[in-house]
Amino acid sequence: MQTRIIKTMRWYGERDVLSLQDLKQAGITGIVTALHHIPVGEIWSKNEIQKTKQKIENLGMKWEVVESLPVHENIKKRTGNYKELIANYIESLKNLAALDIKVITYNFMPVLDWVRTDHNFKNAEGAEVLKYDPVKFRVFDLFLLKRPNAENDYTEAQFLEAKEKFDSTSEEELKVLSNSVMLGLPGSTVDFTEKDLLDQLEGYKEITDDILRENLIYFLSEICPAVEDLGIKMAIHPDDPPFSVLGLPRVVSKASDLEYIFKNVASKANGLCYCTGSLGAQPDNDLVDIFETYKDRVHFLHLRNVSKKSDGVFMESDHLNGDVPMKKIMQLIIEHTSSAGIKIPMRPDHGYLHSFEKEKPYYAGYSFIGRLKGLAELTGLELGLQNTTS
Incomplete structure (x- = not known):
């Protein structure tokens, strides 16, 4: 056939x-x-x-x-x-x-070529998948990258939800989140730094x-x-x-x-x-x-x-x-x-x-x-x- x-x-x-x-x-x-x-x-x-x-x-x-x-x-x-x-x-x-x-x-x-907040999220079977979580992304944007005026892109409720998530997340988890978002282009061996990313955004x-x-x-x-x-x-x-x-x-x-x-x-x-x-x-x-x-x-x-979930989360299935x-x-x-x-x-x-x-x-x-x-x-x-x- x-x-x-x-x-x-x-x-x-x-x-x-x-x-x-x-x-x-x-x-x-x-x-x-x-x-x-x-x-x-x-x-x-x-x-x-x-x-x-x-x-x-x-x-x-x-x-x-x-x-x-x-x-x-x-x-x-x-x-x-x-x-x-x-x-x-x-x-x-x-x-x-x-x-x-x-x-x-x-x-x-x-x-950014593509963005995920989690590169190693474990699904129900224990395999690791790619996932995007909007709350975690806001944590990165507002409190890790600290993009100028980023708070203007979110509602007060979204800001507070991200702040609560940030406060309850360990330093190691925050580092993993930052590395995930700033992954370089496919095939690249060089990832973004926070300064690189902010400079690019300025343009x-x-x-x-x-x-x-x-x-x-x-x-x-x-x-x-x-x-x-x-x-x-x-x-x-x-x-x-x-x-x-x-x-x-x-x-x-x-x-x-x-x-x-x-x-x-x-x-x-x-x-x-x-x-x-x-x-x-x-x-x-x-x-x-x-x-x-x-x-x-x-x-x-x-x-x-x-x-997809109603809260904006999506992941590979x-x-x-x-x-x-x-x-x-x-x-x-x-x-x-x-x-x-x-x-x-x-x-x-x-x-x-x-x-x-x-x-x-x-x-x-x-x-x-x-x-x-x-x-x-x-x-x-x-x-x-x-x-x-x-």
């Missing part, structure tokens, strides 16, 4: 705990990676791209998706040398296309949602002519979490955000990384409707599940069990790809950290067993649904 999804796994390059051989032995055929060693804003040369591509192909696998070709903060703020940085970005795209790598994931989240103090949205449209309008000529598919990753943190603007969080982006840059090359976990953490999002509306623009799939209607979504993916005669690359996004691998220094959310479990579950769901409709 022909599957309609290209199963991939994310690899962080030579600094990854896992080797390409490990992934090969697990049956992975497609790799999702990036040139993490190249500073953001610099050009990815053909030579550097080829080195990584060759390592992957030497083991009989294929580099399916770039995740991510990062967008420099000056582009997001549209300040400083942003025109030069956009030119560099286009040059990197040209070099990737020349080596037949044409699905490019990126995000437009200011400063966004005059940038509203509307301004950031305009800057995203400008960026896409500048790169899309080249993207179309090169046959590249750009896949923007939704904000994670899909709401403002630290007073920062967010413009890829809701269905209305996607509508604005795709309406203002109509090219089908301007597409979406359909991340069910990020979009699913926003209660207002109808994931089924989003896929149905933008399925022709879905160029990459991040399939994971989340469990089993890939097939949670608030994301994964069975329905998988059915829609099968129907769309079969009708269109296409395949879409997918990776199981995040995974539990099981006690067997507890001592391995994985990047948060990227354990091996946990992701393989998710991949097996998603593959079984896809094949099972195909059997019921064939």
